[in-house]
Amino acid sequence: MNAKISPAATNRIEFRDVSFHINDILKRLIVSQVSLEIPHGETLVLLGRSGSGKTTLLKLMNGMLLPTKGEILVQDRSTTSWDPIRLRRGIGYVIQDAGLFPHFTVAENVGLVPSLESWDAARIAARVDEMLHLVGLDPREFAHRHPRELSGGQRQRVGVARALAADPPILLMDEPFGALDPVTRAELQREFSALVHRLGKTIVFVTHDLREALLLASRIVLLEAGHVVARAAPQEFLHLDHPEVRAFTSSLSVTPGSSA
Amino acid sequence: MNPQTTWAFFMDHRDEILGATLDHLTLVIIAMIIAIFIGVPLGMFIVQRPALRAIALGAASIFQTIPSLALFGFLIPIPFIGGIGKRTAIVALVLYALLPILRNTYVGLTGIDPAVLEAAEAMGMTRAQILFRVRFPLALAVILAGIRTATIITIGVATIAAAIGAGGLGTFIFRGVALVSDSLILAGAIPSAVLALLADFLLGLLERRLKVS
Numbered sequence: 001m002n003a004k005i006s007p008a009a010t011n012r013i014e015f016r017d018v019s020f021h022i023n024d025i026l027k028r029l030i031v032s033q034v035s036l037e038i039p040h041g042e043t044l045v046l047l048g049r050s051g052s053g054k055t056t057l058l059k060l061m062n063g064m065l066l067p068t069k070g071e072i073l074v075q076d077r078s079t080t081s082w083d084p085i086r087l088r089r090g091i092g093y094v095i096q097d098a099g100l101f102p103h104f105t106v107a108e109n110v111g112l113v114p115s116l117e118s119w120d121a122a123r124i125a126a127r128v129d130e131m132l133h134l135v136g137l138d139p140r141e142f143a144h145r146h147p148r149e150l151s152g153g154q155r156q157r158v159g160v161a162r163a164l165a166a167d168p169p170i171l172l173m174d175e176p177f178g179a180l181d182p183v184t185r186a187e188l189q190r191e192f193s194a195l196v197h198r199l200g201k202t203i204v205f206v207t208h209d210l211r212e213a214l215l216l217a218s219r220i221v222l223l224e225a226g227h228v229v230a231r232a233a234p235q236e237f238l239h240l241d242h243p244e245v246r247a248f249t250s251s252l253s254v255t256p257g258s259s260a
Numbered sequence: 261m262n263p264q265t266t267w268a269f270f271m272d273h274r275d276e277i278l279g280a281t282l283d284h285l286t287l288v289i290i291a292m293i294i295a296i297f298i299g300v301p302l303g304m305f306i307v308q309r310p311a312l313r314a315i316a317l318g319a320a321s322i323f324q325t326i327p328s329l330a331l332f333g334f335l336i337p338i339p340f341i342g343g344i345g346k347r348t349a350i351v352a353l354v355l356y357a358l359l360p361i362l363r364n365t366y367v368g369l370t371g372i373d374p375a376v377l378e379a380a381e382a383m384g385m386t387r388a389q390i391l392f393r394v395r396f397p398l399a400l401a402v403i404l405a406g407i408r409t410a411t412i413i414t415i416g417v418a419t420i421a422a423a424i425g426a427g428g429l430g431t432f433i434f435r436g437v438a439l440v441s442d443s444l445i446l447a448g449a450i451p452s453a454v455l456a457l458l459a460d461f462l463l464g465l466l467e468r469r470l471k472v473s
């Protein structure tokens with residue numbers, strides 16, 4: 001029960017025939033019979049429209065939701081048998097709308113998990129600096145601000161820094177670049193994909209932007225209404241013959257200057 | 261009522277008025293400390309225990325609904341806590357102050373942006389860590405607003421406590437009514453009004469400083 005997510009073990013995540021429904025009278029299925037293997041070191045991109053169940057899949061991986069049917073294995077152990085606190089300390093999570101703590105400074109937000117893990121203050125401070133540099137925020141300018149003193153995009157970057165701070169072997173990222181302008185976004189995407197190759201982490205990255213998926217993914221999984229409807233490497237994904245895939249690829253072909 | 265005679269009366273009796281004001285304040289402070297030490301932890305507790313929530317909030321609101329003079333009346337015959345004097349008064353004041361503190365603690369702790377609580381959970385914080393490091397600091401301004409309301413109520417109700425021999429500024433008011441002396445009534449009324457306004461102002465100031473937007 002007390003095992004930690006260990007960096008040495010293979011950071012595999014596996015969904016075995018997982019279904020999830022909200023516990024109300026309707027018993028509406030949010031996730032339906034998902035089987036999925038995310039091998040160690042992969043950057044899996046979950047692509048899907050709004051409401052297709054992407055966030056729900058992430059929450060199933062870190063035990064914030066437990067499956068109604070089937071099981072999710074993290075490092076070969078079911079999320080139901082993990083100590084939830086230990087499981088989550090080993091999984092960095094970038095929350096969709098940043099979810100920063102409004103009463104903490106940027107530095108305190110980023111240093112939260114290290115402080116929960118009882119690192120000493122000097123090590124936390126050094127790590128916070130390193131992480132802020134990584135996401136392109138100058139610590140001297142930003143470390144002591146509160147989230148309300150940041151722009152939406154800066155908040156998101158703090159969210160990314162916070163998720164990376166304790167160097168978790170697994171990263172779940174829920175539209176981490178959603179609130180950024182296209183230029184900064186492209187910059188961060190490039191840096192991030194370089195980083196990913198260096199870090200060797202297992203990453204699940206949520207987006208509804210196909211371009212972003214193609215750039216970052218080692219594999220793309222497409223969700224539609226709680227079902228996995230397609231999975232492929234980026235190069236192959238564009239050529240799949242599925243209506244939902246086509247719906248997404250056609251969104252790519254809108255080029256500037258083209259008239260309707 | 262003649263302002264000059266009232267002023268002269270105040271000057272002649274300033275030691276007694278000051279003494280009664282301090283008595284009054286002491287009564288209020290003791291009652292508030294006890295009410296905070298019961299109300300805040302109880303409020304934190306019922307966040308985790310939905311079953312107790314209705315009972316605790318219901319009981320506190322019953323106490324607050326009972327007219328104050330009647331509540332003093334009910335307490336007097338009760339052994340240990342009852343009788344004539346300060347102790348009964350303090351018990352009654354605590355019961356009065358409890359509802360705003362309890363309710364605001366509960367509301368403050370539960371009215372936090374769900375995304376923030378979700379983040380705390382996702383970072384692997386334990387329930388206790390979420391309560392003390394996220395919920396409580398974010399609820400502090402709301403809790404303080406409850407303490408402010410409770411303090412003002414207590415300053416007011418404490419004037420009535422004079423009726424059961426608890427002393428304080430109410431003594432002047434009751435005596436003034438009996439002797440038909442405006443000056444005597446005002447010797448109780450003015451300082452208690454000033455106390456209430458001052459408490460409102462100072463606690464309001466603190467509350468604004470603690471607010472996290």
Ligand SMILES: Nc1ncnc2c1ncn2[C@@H]1O[C@H](COP(=O)(O)OP(=O)(O)OP(=O)(O)O)[C@@H](O)[C@H]1O
Pocket residue numbers: 022030048049050051052053054055056057096208
């Ligand atoms: N707590 C809940 N209660 C009821 N329905 C829920 C709850 N959480 C999610 N849902 C529903 O489940 C479905 C999937 O939600 P989810 O948040 O996983 O979508 P998503 O793919 O992340 O969407 P988006 O891109 O808009 O973030 C949606 O239809 C949503 O309304």
Ligand SMILES: [Mg+2]
Pocket residue numbers: 054055056096174
């Ligand atoms: Mg989502």
